[in-house]
Amino acid sequence: MKTNKNQLRRVLDSKPVSYIFALGVFVLFAILIVSRQLRPFQLSAIEPYWGNIQSGFLNTIWVSFIALVGSLVLGFIFYLLTQSKLKFFKAFTDVFTEIIYGTPLLVMIMIMAFVVGPALGTFNRTATGTLGLIIYITPYMTNIFKSTFGSISEEQYMAMDLFGFSGYQRYRYIIIPQVVRMLMPPLMNNFSLIIKGSALLNVITYRELFYEITQMTNNNFRFVEGFLLMWGLYLIITIPLSQFTKYIDRRYGL
Amino acid sequence: MKIELKNVSHTYDVEVLHQLNLVLEKYNAVALLGVSGSGKSTLIRLMAGLEKPTSGEIFVNDYDVIHDEDYKKHVGFVFQSHNLFPHLTLKRNISLILEKTRGFSLEQANQIAEDNLKLLKLDDQMDKIPKNVSGGQAQRASIARALSLNPDIIFLDEPTASLDPILTDEVLKAIEELRELGKDFVLVTHVISFVKDFANYVVFMENGHIIEQGTPKILDAPKTNELKAFMKKVR
Numbered sequence: 001m002k003t004n005k006n007q008l009r010r011v012l013d014s015k016p017v018s019y020i021f022a023l024g025v026f027v028l029f030a031i032l033i034v035s036r037q038l039r040p041f042q043l044s045a046i047e048p049y050w051g052n053i054q055s056g057f058l059n060t061i062w063v064s065f066i067a068l069v070g071s072l073v074l075g076f077i078f079y080l081l082t083q084s085k086l087k088f089f090k091a092f093t094d095v096f097t098e099i100i101y102g103t104p105l106l107v108m109i110m111i112m113a114f115v116v117g118p119a120l121g122t123f124n125r126t127a128t129g130t131l132g133l134i135i136y137i138t139p140y141m142t143n144i145f146k147s148t149f150g151s152i153s154e155e156q157y158m159a160m161d162l163f164g165f166s167g168y169q170r171y172r173y174i175i176i177p178q179v180v181r182m183l184m185p186p187l188m189n190n191f192s193l194i195i196k197g198s199a200l201l202n203v204i205t206y207r208e209l210f211y212e213i214t215q216m217t218n219n220n221f222r223f224v225e226g227f228l229l230m231w232g233l234y235l236i237i238t239i240p241l242s243q244f245t246k247y248i249d250r251r252y253g254l
Numbered sequence: 255m256k257i258e259l260k261n262v263s264h265t266y267d268v269e270v271l272h273q274l275n276l277v278l279e280k281y282n283a284v285a286l287l288g289v290s291g292s293g294k295s296t297l298i299r300l301m302a303g304l305e306k307p308t309s310g311e312i313f314v315n316d317y318d319v320i321h322d323e324d325y326k327k328h329v330g331f332v333f334q335s336h337n338l339f340p341h342l343t344l345k346r347n348i349s350l351i352l353e354k355t356r357g358f359s360l361e362q363a364n365q366i367a368e369d370n371l372k373l374l375k376l377d378d379q380m381d382k383i384p385k386n387v388s389g390g391q392a393q394r395a396s397i398a399r400a401l402s403l404n405p406d407i408i409f410l411d412e413p414t415a416s417l418d419p420i421l422t423d424e425v426l427k428a429i430e431e432l433r434e435l436g437k438d439f440v441l442v443t444h445v446i447s448f449v450k451d452f453a454n455y456v457v458f459m460e461n462g463h464i465i466e467q468g469t470p471k472i473l474d475a476p477k478t479n480e481l482k483a484f485m486k487k488v489r
Binding site for chain 2: 153155156158159161162163164165169173174177178181253254
């Protein structure tokens with residue numbers, strides 16, 4: 001009898017079961033919230049809008065991917081500037097970083113779409129708004145380049161020198177492979193940041209997930225169904241992403 | 255081995271080595287001793303050609319260390335913390351160098367790597383990356399790496415500094431066994447008992463000067479106050 005009790009305790013206290021319980025708490029909370037609404041919960045109300053929501057979902061992924069690539073490239077260029085011998089470049093990136101860190105993403109998008117864009121003669125708000133998102137993420141990208149390149153110790157460079165590796169060989173076999181492995185986890189975290197930030201692109205009427213669902217709720221007033229669905233759809237992207245990040249860090253981390 | 259230092263000075267932010275002169279012949283295991291900050295690690299790096307001194311000249315086995323680029327090919331260096339490339343397996347850490355910079359085929363390079371790792375008793379660890387082996391094993395792999403390049407001289411810069419006592423023993427034993435290979439050694443260490451067993455010449459440094467030198471016997475009967483004080487501290 002006692003061993004049975006112990007066994008039961010071991011199972012209940014195991015990691016997978018604990019996570020199932022923890023998840024259950026949040027599901028219960030959601031059910032409670034839904035059940036307390038004045039109107040009955042009807043997912044079928046969403047059906048006529050399903051096509052739009054799907055395309056919004058894909059647009060969210062698409063614009064986030066563009067922003068990921070864009071900010072990665074821009075972040076790398078800024079990283080190179082910080083490494084320059086010319087003090088101006090370092091000062092420039094420092095001032096830029098401070099300004100961005102002090103700016104809400106929403107403000108950044110508005111400024112780019114409604115102020116900077118028109119001044120430069122473009123009213124393509126999707127492009128300028130996305131550029132705002134790219135610029136906003138850039139310092140975070142510069143940071144991860146700084147920390148990954150910085151984590152290759154001086155002694156490693158000394159060893160490369162001692163063993164007689166050529167400049168090309170150093171990058172090809174030693175520096176780049178390490179940087180890629182160390183870069184992946186923070187890069188994925190930034191991707192998650194971008195996906196969440198992309199919701200703000202609705203203010204420039206970019207037809208991403210947030211925009212499409214608010215369009216629907218404005219028409220059919222199904223706020224509960226719509227917003228819960230929206231929330232779920234964001235989590236469907238971001239949670240697997242963060243789990244995948246943890247996996248590759250465990251598997252390939254240095 | 256022959257080592258000659260002529261007026262060697264070195265400056266980082268401040269001068270850390272002051273006009274060092276040293277002539278050594280016929281000793282094959284030289285130990286550099288001193289407290290942290292005495293300049294011994296800087297000196298061993300200069301002697302191995304990892305860094306160039308601010309002024310002065312260094313000759314090792316008739317190589318002009320500062321100007322002869324070929325010298326580095328005859329040197330093995332074991333760093334304080336193993337300093338293996340973290341993304342490569344122990345075996346690849348060695349074979350990459352042999353393959354890319356010494357002109358061996360991949361098969362030959364792998365063979366040499368395996369032979370040397372086996373010599374250091376790492377048969378089961380060679381396909382792991384450094385973070386998945388113990389500190390002692392990584393440091394032994396780093397010794398195997400130095401050996402694989404078939405150097406004339408092996409420099410060891412506090413090879414046990416980052417290890418606990420048990421792993422320290424393990425690494426020191428491995429170094430001890432290398433004596434039979436007939437290589438020359440220059441080493442920096444804090445482990446006095448090991449110096450007495452292993453070295454046949456001792457150079458004691460403080461504040462960037464060579465204070466006292468001679469066979470390990472000087473450790474039992476130090477002449478200078480500095481070495482006396484040092485021996486008291488390390489005991």
